[in-house]
Amino acid sequence: MHITIYYPGKRPVPPPLYGGGQRVMYWLGKALVQLGHQVTLIAHRDSHIPGVELRPLLDPIARDDSWQSLIPDSTDILHLRSTPRVPPPKPCVVTVGGNSGPGQTFHPNTIFLSRHHAANHQAIHFVHNGLDPAEYECAAERGDYAVFLAKASLDVKNLHGAIRVCRRAGVELHVVGSRNWPLDFQSRLPVIRGVRYHGMLGGRAKAELLARARCLVFPVRWHEPFGNAVTESLASGCYVAATPYGSLPEIVTPDVGALSAQAAKLAEVVKSPAWFKPEACRNRVLQGGFTHLEMASKYIAYYEKVLATGRLGEPDEPAPQSAPGFEAYRLLPWKN
Numbered sequence: 001m002h003i004t005i006y007y008p009g010k011r012p013v014p015p016p017l018y019g020g021g022q023r024v025m026y027w028l029g030k031a032l033v034q035l036g037h038q039v040t041l042i043a044h045r046d047s048h049i050p051g052v053e054l055r056p057l058l059d060p061i062a063r064d065d066s067w068q069s070l071i072p073d074s075t076d077i078l079h080l081r082s083t084p085r086v087p088p089p090k091p092c093v094v095t096v097g098g099n100s101g102p103g104q105t106f107h108p109n110t111i112f113l114s115r116h117h118a119a120n121h122q123a124i125h126f127v128h129n130g131l132d133p134a135e136y137e138c139a140a141e142r143g144d145y146a147v148f149l150a151k152a153s154l155d156v157k158n159l160h161g162a163i164r165v166c167r168r169a170g171v172e173l174h175v176v177g178s179r180n181w182p183l184d185f186q187s188r189l190p191v192i193r194g195v196r197y198h199g200m201l202g203g204r205a206k207a208e209l210l211a212r213a214r215c216l217v218f219p220v221r222w223h224e225p226f227g228n229a230v231t232e233s234l235a236s237g238c239y240v241a242a243t244p245y246g247s248l249p250e251i252v253t254p255d256v257g258a259l260s261a262q263a264a265k266l267a268e269v270v271k272s273p274a275w276f277k278p279e280a281c282r283n284r285v286l287q288g289g290f291t292h293l294e295m296a297s298k299y300i301a302y303y304e305k306v307l308a309t310g311r312l313g314e315p316d317e318p319a320p321q322s323a324p325g326f327e328a329y330r331l332l333p334w335k336n
Contacts, residue, residue, distance in 0.1 A: 130295030
């Protein structure tokens with residue numbers, strides 16, 4: 001099968017630092033090649049996936065349909081990361097990565113990131129994100145610190161809640177996803193009241209920090225569509241202290257973490273690393289369907305369905321749309 005992936009935007013695939021969607025498409029492209037498929041990527045000119053042909057976008061943020069001229073004639077199916085403005089010239093699936101407001105409609109062949117994410121958009125089709133576990137280490141000896149891994153400027157990611165949890169637990173918190181200052185100034189700052197700021201980290205630096213961390217503190221206050229930070233941390237042997245929102249109950253089981261919307265309860269989890277084993281955390285990714293090869297296999301099944309019938313679901317299945325009353329960025333309950 002020849003699959004063409006289209007990913008517009010300012011960041012390449014994979015991104016050097018922040019960019020969960022781009023990294024997932026990188027892992028998907030790698031896995032599709034490993035499984036014997038031909039893959040073409042239409043994306044930012046600095047993109048690269050081993051074994052994949054790149055057709056660079058002249059303007060990666062253009063809102064017109066000029067990218068369609070880059071689609072190879074031999075393409076069997078397109079995999080898009082946003083709803084197309086006009087019908088594409090080839091069969092397609094669309095992966096939506098974010099939360100959308102009430103009443104928004106999508107392409108009928110839209111795939112979401114988790115069961116909960118799909119339900120919020122009155123849909124049933126989803127594929128959990130998968131990562132390449134070879135990119136993450138899991139050290140037997142762990143450091144005495146927790147990690148917050150998210151875009152810290154977003155209220156829904158609740159950095160203040162993570163700080164509260166770790167101060168209650170008496171455990172140092174390393175923040176990944178905060179601002180990068182000129183001259184890498186954030187890396188020279190000392191620990192400030194139990195918090196160490198690393199700015200945006202990627203690649204080896206992020207993997208090394210996670211490989212020896214005690215746990216991930218992830219007290220999000222929205223319905224998390226998936227949460228790559230969670231599977232990255234589990235693959236690194238970190239257990240997870242998080243809120244029970246969105247996809248998180250689908251990922252975090254009692255043997256690898258705990259879910260609560262109360263800082264006091266999560267602090268008790270952070271204080272008790274003996275409850276959890278690094279190898280169990282990593283096995284949750286390896287055996288729980290969160291690898292890039294598992295992800296690719298599930299997408300391939302959807303590709304085959306679309307090529308055979310023209311759509312993901314049954315002929316009378318409505319196109320997905322945000323469920324009535326679903327507020328994408330409403331802050332969910334949290335008790336400090």
